[in-house]
Amino acid sequence: MGNFKDCHGGTIYCLAVYDAAHDKLDPVSSPFSVGKENGKMEFYEAREETEDVVLLSKFGMLGEFFLGRMVNGVFEGSNSPSFKQKDTLLLIREIPGRLCTMVKTDSSKAYRYVRYYGPAGGYGNISEAGFYSSANDTVPLAGKVLGPEDGAAGDHSYFNVFDGHTDTSYDYPFADGGWAGLDLGERKHIGKIVYTPRNRDNFVRKGDLYELWVCREGKWRPFARQTATSDSLLFKGVPKHALLLLRDLSRGEAERLFEYKDGKQVYW
Numbered sequence: 001m002g003n004f005k006d007c008h009g010g011t012i013y014c015l016a017v018y019d020a021a022h023d024k025l026d027p028v029s030s031p032f033s034v035g036k037e038n039g040k041m042e043f044y045e046a047r048e049e050t051e052d053v054v055l056l057s058k059f060g061m062l063g064e065f066f067l068g069r070m071v072n073g074v075f076e077g078s079n080s081p082s083f084k085q086k087d088t089l090l091l092i093r094e095i096p097g098r099l100c101t102m103v104k105t106d107s108s109k110a111y112r113y114v115r116y117y118g119p120a121g122g123y124g125n126i127s128e129a130g131f132y133s134s135a136n137d138t139v140p141l142a143g144k145v146l147g148p149e150d151g152a153a154g155d156h157s158y159f160n161v162f163d164g165h166t167d168t169s170y171d172y173p174f175a176d177g178g179w180a181g182l183d184l185g186e187r188k189h190i191g192k193i194v195y196t197p198r199n200r201d202n203f204v205r206k207g208d209l210y211e212l213w214v215c216r217e218g219k220w221r222p223f224a225r226q227t228a229t230s231d232s233l234l235f236k237g238v239p240k241h242a243l244l245l246l247r248d249l250s251r252g253e254a255e256r257l258f259e260y261k262d263g264k265q266v267y268w
Contacts, residue, residue, distance in 0.1 A: 027218025115181025124178015
C-alpha cells in the first residue's frame with residue numbers, strides 16, 4: 001500500500017499507474033475527494049440511478065469577481081433626464097448566477113427614462129440590460145443610449161450595455177457613479193428587466209454547441225451533445241454521484257470539473 005504525503009483537502013484525486021511504454025497514466029481508481037476538516041475520503045462513482053441536470057456554466061465562478069460588482073446595483077425609472085426624481089424598479093440583492101437573469105417588476109407607472117446605476121465600488125460593471133413593456137415581451141424597448149460623459153469612450157463604454165452582445169461590457173473609469181440608460185422617447189411601462197453581469201464568457205451561451213462528459217472509473221467519456229437554445233442546458237438521464245465536465249465546442253477553452261448536488265453545479 002502506498003503512502004502519499006501532503007495531500008490537501010478540498011481537492012479531487014485519482015490513483016493511476018504510469019505506462020512507460022505509451023508514456024501515459026492509467027487510472028486504477030474512481031476519483032475521490034479528501035475532506036478539509038476531517039480527512040474523510042469520498043469516492044465519486046457513476047451510479048445506475050440517473051437524474052436530469054440543468055447546467056448554467058462550464059467553468060464556475062472562479063475568478064469571476066465582476067459578478068459581485070452588481071450586488072446593490074439598482075434599475076431605475078424616471079421622467080426627468082437627470083433622474084433627479086426616480087423610482088427603484090429593481091434592487092439586485094445577490095450575485096447573478098446565470099448569463100441572463102429575468103425579473104418581473106411590479107411598477108404601475110410609466111417612464112421615459114430608464115437606467116442601471118452601479119453600486120459603490122462596482123465601476124458600473126454590467127454587460128447587458130433589457131427593459132420590456134410586459135413580462136411576455138421578447139423584444140426589449142429601444143431608445144437613445146444615455147450615460148455619464150466620462151463613460152462614453154473606449155472598448156468598455158456604456159454603449160455596450162445595449163448592443164445585444166453578452167461578451168461586451170461597461171467598465172466605468174471610476175469606482176462610483178457608473179450608470180447606463182435609455183431615453184425611450186415617450187413614457188412606457190416596464191414589466192420586465194433582463195440583465196447580464198460583466199463576465200469572462202464562461203456561462204452557457206445560446207447557439208453554442210456543448211458536450212457533457214461523465215467520469216466513469218477514472219476515465220472521462222462523452223455523454224451527450226446539445227446546442228444551447230437559451231442560457232441553460234438540460235441533460236436527461238445523467239448518472240448520479242459522478243464527476244462531470246462541460247465543454248463548449250464552439251468557442252473557449254476554460255472548463256472545470258463539477259458534481260451536481262442539490263440541483264446545482266458544485267465546482268472543484
